[in-house]
Amino acid sequence: MEKQLYTVTVFSENQVGLLNQISIIFTRRCLNIESLSVSPSSIEGVHKFTITCFSDRVTMEKVVKQIEKRIDVLKSFLYTDDEIVYQEVALYKVPTEKLLDANLEVIIRNHSARILEVTREYTVIEKTGHSDETEALFAELKSYDIRQFVRSGRVAVTKSPIEYVDMFLEEQNRRKDNAI
Amino acid sequence: MSEKITGAEALIKSLIAEGVDRVFGYPGGAIIPVYDKLYDYTDQLKHILVRHEQGATHAAQGYARVSGRTGVVIVTSGPAATNVITGLSDALMDSTPMVVITGQVASAFLGSDAFQETDVVGITQPITKWAYQIRRAEDIPWAVARAFYIAGTGRPGPVVLDLAKDAQTGLLEWSHKKCEFIRSYIPYPEVKQDDLQVVADLINVAERPMIISGHGVMISEAEKELAALAEKADIPVTATLLGLSTIPSSHPLYKGMLGMHGNIGPNVNTNRCDLLVAVGMRFDDRVTGDTSKYAKQAKIVHIDIDSSEFDKNVKTTATVHGDAKEVLARLLPLVNEAKHTEWLQTFDEMALVEQEKVVKREVFPESGLMNMGEVVHKVSKATGDRAVLITDVGQNQMFSSRYFRYTEPKSIITSGGLGTMGFGLPASIGAKMGAPERTVCFFTGDGGLQMTIQELGTIMEYGVAVKIILLNNNFLGNVRQWQELFFKGRFSQTPMVNPDFVQIADAYGIKAENVETREQLDGAIERMLAHDGAYLLNVNIDATDMIFPMTPAGAAVDDIMLTPDEKFKLD
Numbered sequence: 140m141e142k143q144l145y146t147v148t149v150f151s152e153n154q155v156g157l158l159n160q161i162s163i164i165f166t167r168r169c170l171n172i173e174s175l176s177v178s179p180s181s182i183e184g185v186h187k188f189t190i191t192c193f194s195d196r197v198t199m200e201k202v203v204k205q206i207e208k209r210i211d212v213l214k215s216f217l218y219t220d221d222e223i224v225y226q227e228v229a230l231y232k233v234p235t236e237k238l239l240d241a242n243l244e245v246i247i248r249n250h251s252a253r254i255l256e257v258t259r260e261y262t263v264i265e266k267t268g269h270s271d272e273t274e275a276l277f278a279e280l281k282s283y284d285i286r287q288f289v290r291s292g293r294v295a296v297t298k299s300p301i302e303y304v305d306m307f308l309e310e311q312n313r314r315k316d317n318a319i
Numbered sequence: 320m321s322e323k324i325t326g327a328e329a330l331i332k333s334l335i336a337e338g339v340d341r342v343f344g345y346p347g348g349a350i351i352p353v354y355d356k357l358y359d360y361t362d363q364l365k366h367i368l369v370r371h372e373q374g375a376t377h378a379a380q381g382y383a384r385v386s387g388r389t390g391v392v393i394v395t396s397g398p399a400a401t402n403v404i405t406g407l408s409d410a411l412m413d414s415t416p417m418v419v420i421t422g423q424v425a426s427a428f429l430g431s432d433a434f435q436e437t438d439v440v441g442i443t444q445p446i447t448k449w450a451y452q453i454r455r456a457e458d459i460p461w462a463v464a465r466a467f468y469i470a471g472t473g474r475p476g477p478v479v480l481d482l483a484k485d486a487q488t489g490l491l492e493w494s495h496k497k498c499e500f501i502r503s504y505i506p507y508p509e510v511k512q513d514d515l516q517v518v519a520d521l522i523n524v525a526e527r528p529m530i531i532s533g534h535g536v537m538i539s540e541a542e543k544e545l546a547a548l549a550e551k552a553d554i555p556v557t558a559t560l561l562g563l564s565t566i567p568s569s570h571p572l573y574k575g576m577l578g579m580h581g582n583i584g585p586n587v588n589t590n591r592c593d594l595l596v597a598v599g600m601r602f603d604d605r606v607t608g609d610t611s612k613y614a615k616q617a618k619i620v621h622i623d624i625d626s627s628e629f630d631k632n633v634k635t636t637a638t639v640h641g642d643a644k645e646v647l648a649r650l651l652p653l654v655n656e657a658k659h660t661e662w663l664q665t666f667d668e669m670a671l672v673e674q675e676k677v678v679k680r681e682v683f684p685e686s687g688l689m690n691m692g693e694v695v696h697k698v699s700k701a702t703g704d705r706a707v708l709i710t711d712v713g714q715n716q717m718f719s720s721r722y723f724r725y726t727e728p729k730s731i732i733t734s735g736g737l738g739t740m741g742f743g744l745p746a747s748i749g750a751k752m753g754a755p756e757r758t759v760c761f762f763t764g765d766g767g768l769q770m771t772i773q774e775l776g777t778i779m780e781y782g783v784a785v786k787i788i789l790l791n792n793n794f795l796g797n798v799r800q801w802q803e804l805f806f807k808g809r810f811s812q813t814p815m816v817n818p819d820f821v822q823i824a825d826a827y828g829i830k831a832e833n834v835e836t837r838e839q840l841d842g843a844i845e846r847m848l849a850h851d852g853a854y855l856l857n858v859n860i861d862a863t864d865m866i867f868p869m870t871p872a873g874a875a876v877d878d879i880m881l882t883p884d885e886k887f888k889l890d
């Protein structure tokens with residue numbers, strides 16, 4: 140089956156140990172998590188996980204259903220890159236001395252990067268973009284002796300006009316009123 | 320303002336408020352405050368002191384599965400908590416409602432490798448429906464209510480509450496409110512009428528339909544609805560191992576058990592039907608064999624309460640997400656009356672072959688040592704086919720589930736998904752306590768019995784009247800069979816040197832007798848069933864006896880061995 144990069148988003152209650160519950164579902168199927176980011180969502184009390192993983196659709200659909208089965212998980216979704224707007228941020232720490240030889244202005248302009256800090260010893264450059272873009276800058280800066288490089292996990296929002304989590308929560312509020 | 324009570328007392332009051340009247344457990348340092356309070360509540364909450372914490376979990380499982388109520392276990396921290404792992408895993412696999420309360424070190428010590436500290440929540444998360452650590456006394460009522468709601472609703476499963484010691488001694492104002500709603504959890508999905516119509520349309524045009532009845536039918540108590548649907552549309556019903564007894568063995572539409580050692584008709588017809596209607600089952604590999612050769616010619620309909628089971632192992636044509644009872648009841652009016660006489664006959668023809676080639680020599684042998692099948696057959700008959708069957712794991716499990724006959728629902732309790740040797744003895748204790756009016760027959764092997772044999776002490780202490788039939792082949796028979804068939808008869812570590820089981824039972828004050836020959840069997844069964852209390856029959860079984868039919872692991876469902884050198888063939 141054809142493999143590609145998938146983005147899984149998970150919306151959950153804010154409970155201890157959820158990351159463990161989610162990550163073991165990947166581990167059991169021998170799936171490598173490529174990147175992961177966790178943060179509060181726009182909905183109060185709801186946390187959002189964004190996970191990327193290289194696999195096939197059938198496997199990923201099963202993973203998403205098994206994640207959603209965890210009690211404290213509200214909703215989980217599966218996306219391909221064309222269904223989302225996504226970003227990563229990368230930081231590069233490069234010796235300032237080396238950069239003096241480079242055509243820094245061209246590099247920064249071409250890559251739409253930013254300089255965050257300059258000291259006598261080092262300069263910190265920031266680049267947000269897709270991973271191929273942050274990698275391209277990495278490749279360019281490599282010859283200037285990069286000391287540290289770090290890239291964040293992917294963050295993503297959907298292109299769909301429908302906000303499924305909000306709908307789910309509204310639906311659940313109705314259920315709650317009926318239950319009690 | 321109401322008076323404050325300790326967390327330990329709150330736990331007990333909350334359990335009682337949840338309708339619990341019996342717990343299985345074992346005390347220890349990190350749970351002592353709870354046991355101290357238990358002392359004041361013995362008239363409302365009966366505690367069964369098992370002999371090993373694993374036994375507490377299996378007893379709770381037996382209790383839960385026979386009664387449909389949630390089984391409850393209380394143990395201490397550390398080694399006691401790790402001793403419940405097998406039972407939790409078993410209960411998750413076999414969808415059994417259970418709440419396990421483990422003691423934990425005081426919250427200030429958490430994470431410090433304190434004495435008898437184990438990361439219980441971390442260890443149990445993958446094998447529970449929910450695992451939660453309670454660190455404050457005031458969270459106890461909420462957590463207990465939530466635990467019972469989660470364990471007992473939807474697809475049932477085990478829940479762990481890890482109770483820090485200071486939460487047991489801390490004070491709270493107790494009031495208990497049952498949980499009826501969790502925002503992130505939908506136990507009973509709304510069944511979609513459109514989905515039902517799709518399934519009904521498929522059933523109405525099918526010429527060779529077949530129903531698979533699984534554990535879900537038993538859990539949702541949908542036996543009547545299942546039979547009504549099958550009868551109206553004249554559809555043969557087959558059962559998974561855990562679905563046995565969801566339809567009486569004597570029902571004309573019941574055509575047998577599926578799986579590796581199931582009946583020939585249902586297994587072969589899986590690959591000849593045009594519609595498979597699977598209810599409350601999960602297409603386990605012991606049922607499907609090689610999925611690439613499983614029911615490829617058929618449309619598959621899957622009805623289940625757990626949508627993560629859809630298309631997990633087998634690709635479906637249509638699914639209905641919902642509780643079996645509701646789904647089957649609502650399907651009935653949409654389904655047309657039909658007759659499938661010729662199709663039904665094909666099952667009966669294969670049953671005849673099975674009778675001739677397998678059952679005859681197993682159940683009605685004329686000479687030689689005793690077989691497991693004949694013992695099971697005789698015990699079942701002697702109970703009027705009305706007893707609850709508990710099995711252990713191995714050949715004894717397959718023989719007893721095959722040759723026992725079922726009349727009432729909830730009549731089989733066996734470790735299906737996990738296949739836990741040692742499950743049976745404690746499970747039979749729980750089952751007898753959950754259904755005291757019923758006869759409980761526990762079939763076991765010499766290997767499995769010895770895995771939890773200490774629970775004979777529990778039987779002794781509480782006078783639990785279980786009938787133990789030890790099918791003793793002095794071998795790890797199931798493994799021996801594989802070695803004989805697939806490993807050139809190299810019996811590596813499967814012969815067992817066994818103790819005198821009758822003497823062991825005797826030491827526990829349990830009546831027991833050896834059954835050496837066929838001639839002694841009927842009398843022994845009669846004495847066992849006539850006796851008021853527990854009874855053990857140590858039956859001398861032919862070690863070379865093998866369980867057939869058999870679909871070798873990884874083969875297609877219709878690739879069936881009748882003997883070591885004969886395969887089933889369709890004429």
Ligand SMILES: Cc1ncc(C[n+]2csc(CCOP(=O)(O)OP(=O)(O)O)c2C)c(N)n1
Nearest residue numbers: 713714715740764765766767794795796797
């Ligand atoms: C806890 C556990 N350990 C090992 C096994 C593997 N196993 C399955 S059946 C079996 C043999 C069981 O022997 P016995 O209890 O004597 O039953 P028999 O097959 O002889 O009826 C073994 C070792 C298991 N299922 N469970």
Ligand SMILES: [Mg+2]
Nearest residue numbers: 764765794796
């Ligand atoms: Mg044996």
